[in-house]
Amino acid sequence: VKICLAQLNYRIGDFAGNQQKILTAIQEARLAGAELIVFSELAICGYPPEDLLDYDWFIDACENAVAEISTQAQGITVVIGGIQRNPGKGRKLFNTAFVIQEGKVQVQHKTLLPTYDVFNELRYFEPANHYRLFEIGDIKFGVLICEDLWESFNDFTYSESALKELKKLQPDLLLNPAASPFHAGKDEVRIQVLTHAAEYLGVPVLNVNQLGAHTELIFDGSSIAVDVHGNLPCRMPDFKEALVYLDYQSRQIALSHPEKHLYQQTDGIDELYRALLFGIQEYFDKMGFRKAVLGSSGGIDSAVVQALATAALGAENVCALLMPSAFSSEGSVNDALLLSKNLRNVHHIIPIENGYEAIQQMLVSHFAGTVFGVAEENLQARIRGILLMAWSNKFGDILLNTSNKSEMAVGYSTLYGDMCGGLSVLGDVYKTRVYELAEHINRVQGNVIPVEILTKAPSAELRPGQKDIDSLPPYDVLDPLLTGYIEQRKSKRALIAAGFDADMVERIVNLVNRNEYKRFQAPPILRVSPKSFGGGRRMPLVARYD
């Protein structure tokens, strides 16, 4: 039996567009001789639809799309993710795999409903209470959706087991429509999860993951087929749509066209680089935007964002505003100019001095007797924010935020200043990793980032001679500490036991905790780690803890 794995990019809520794409793939697969085509989880409506699921019209549209696909899909079995209403007690909906055969629609609901980090599925869905196999020729296949295979791969073990239920039915093959978001290193975990399922059931497992980015979440595709021996006869490309054909016979699977195999092994920094490019492209494409603007300070963060945006959107679609103040070094302006020249971006220099002076004058009588401090530092960052947003409003360019995860963590950023933006590109990338990205960019884009930007000491340049290191530990100490507290959720005591200086732990952890209020109002952040700021990390703002 020839099987098509359809790794496609959907838009949340775009039923007409998604349906068209699905029907086109079905037609192509049928023409290629496939008898079965598998789409990803919630392909019909896109994942995650969040509270659109509370609207009846949204569920009606899902149902209509399933009906339409079942009418049009003849001569091929279609397995596709969507939504079904729950007529019984419990949550109102099921997260459902529809199995469509010659106009007949059968279903398998999802059992394990991830509700942690960025996932909220128990907010909407009732778990499955029934398991079954489906037939194609003499093959009996089961369908378990995404998390159903992850029963023991989180920091807790589910009490239900869909795999155990399915094993009782003795399938010949397992299909696994999924919507599993990217983070660095996720592929390895997925391979473990799928291999576990294949070995447990003694059958091949075909995983089809969603492609596409939705707000914070990047779905990388990277769908995988695993055979009973834990081999990977099929690895689909990441960040790219693809239809791949497999031949199944007697619990063995093989690529129909090995020569077209598109997967390429890449190292971690290249994967991160391509994930961020894809995240930027998807945000602009799906929001209907074309051009980006950003503040170019001559520092490493804005340089990396500018180079990423240029690679993602094209040099002609990126505009850099250089907005020096009295505290900006001449070097910074020159470095920023050289960067824009290297990247061939439109750029403009708008010194902020006049605006800064005018607004200071408006406040001078009120601030009389006070000394230059945070208010004046932030004023500069906020004037830059105003200029960038005025530019965005006037020309329709979307402002890219350039804050990195280290400064988002400790609050070394100005709310409504450098925290402005429609999308945060580096908000989940620690500063040390930003440097690695810069070096990678210079390798693949050809030394576009001037060496001075890579080598000078990081500074916000908001007062004379300011350096990050005056008030923060060096980033090669800070970032592991932050990783311990944020990603690994270690206590202060555990961090000190791990060798970090006790005073530093106290000070940094308190900075992280105290700055929840800033992150509450941060732009959406492209998520590339297992624990990003945003919807996946919900800390109380009004609280007293340390």
Place this chain on the structure above:
Amino acid sequence: VKICLAQLNYRIGDFAGNQQKILTAIQEARLAGAELIVFSELAICGYPPEDLLDYDWFIDACENAVAEISTQAQGITVVIGGIQRNPGKGRKLFNTAFVIQEGKVQVQHKTLLPTYDVFNELRYFEPANHYRLFEIGDIKFGVLICEDLWESFNDFTYSESALKELKKLQPDLLLNPAASPFHAGKDEVRIQVLTHAAEYLGVPVLNVNQLGAHTELIFDGSSIAVDVHGNLPCRMPDFKEALVYLDYQSRQIALSHPEKHLYQQTDGIDELYRALLFGIQEYFDKMGFRKAVLGSSGGIDSAVVQALATAALGAENVCALLMPSAFSSEGSVNDALLLSKNLRNVHHIIPIENGYEAIQQMLVSHFAGTVFGVAEENLQARIRGILLMAWSNKFGDILLNTSNKSEMAVGYSTLYGDMCGGLSVLGDVYKTRVYELAEHINRVQGNVIPVEILTKAPSAELRPGQKDIDSLPPYDVLDPLLTGYIEQRKSKRALIAAGFDADMVERIVNLVNRNEYKRFQAPPILRVSPKSFGGGRRMPLVARYD
């Protein structure tokens, strides 16, 4: 048996402070002759702790507090909400009621774990799998936590039933520690829920609700005891701590001191008024802030926020900045001045003209050939935002946001401009309700809001002669339409069927959808309705739907 209901205000994560407050109440209750004292859900750590529950030190601290309370509470039975680790499969924690008697600790876990709107309990907790009764003298009492009584009072019906399990055990009394957040009209639903439980079990139900506001959520207290006939022998005050004593005998309950009964029936607008005052007070108190600043435009929204803040924080702790532009009418400035005078608030006039001109000049060559538009309108709002934030940074005053729910819904607000602020006071109050609040304020505070502010046509005053009604339907049409779409989750078709003009429905619904990106970066909003913007309404930002 004399029973003390302890309706107290906790801080999330403040184990030392909460424990001290709990032990003091236990001591007082024991001295008053009580044999049983009941605290609210998660009293030990405060509700909702959110992802602090992912930190081991947090759970350790909960356990230590329970151990400490059990050591100190002699001669009285203590029922108190906290956290217990789950040693088995499933989520790592239980939401637990601890029953402490002479050093012995027994538990009842929570079964129905609300995971909708602002609730995320299935993110952390495994449901109860065991039910039991506890004894005090010859009374056998059960404990079910908050949502456990709500099995049929949401827009879905839970498939589990803690009440059914408890009924099998034939209790004499039911205790219901709760953390049920306020919204207008919530009291009536709670009475239905408790009455249902009392009638179903044939026993009195004693509910103890958390008091206090945490970020967006306001817990009003308003604890209630219901007898088997559905009477309410005890209603505790709202927005206030209290210990109330009841006498229980043979399934009958009565207040020990009826003369001290503190509950006062109030009408809806007064309840809303007091909820907002309490929300402001709690935010400032729990964050350790004292003084507020806000932009006073002479419009109704800022007038109402200023009057609320004055009542909540004291006239001396509220500072109004009047920041007229060339488009501000003379009337607006005079109205704002009179308001500050009436409220006895410090106020300053800072015309924005010079800053606006300076920043326009910085952009003039770039914007050459374009006409005055959204960029210039927003520039004014953002200069005001900058001034307010500079004030906040300089003097430590916290900026109160003055946007109302109607404009938050349709996006008639400037991101990083009038959307700035540490706390949004009116972000869950529609414009028509803001007028009712203004009238109420004038009744209870004595005509502090000038009549001109109440009667003039709403305007953002960002261009000459601008009026809200030029681009929006009148608020008495808009607000019911928004309520239909947001609170009642009606489709466009249903709204048209309900009598709204089809073009208007199309335009307004699309405005609401298109402006998710602004609300993504909004300040925390005091929640006073069943469906507020913020954590309780999660709509995808990158999506295509209408």
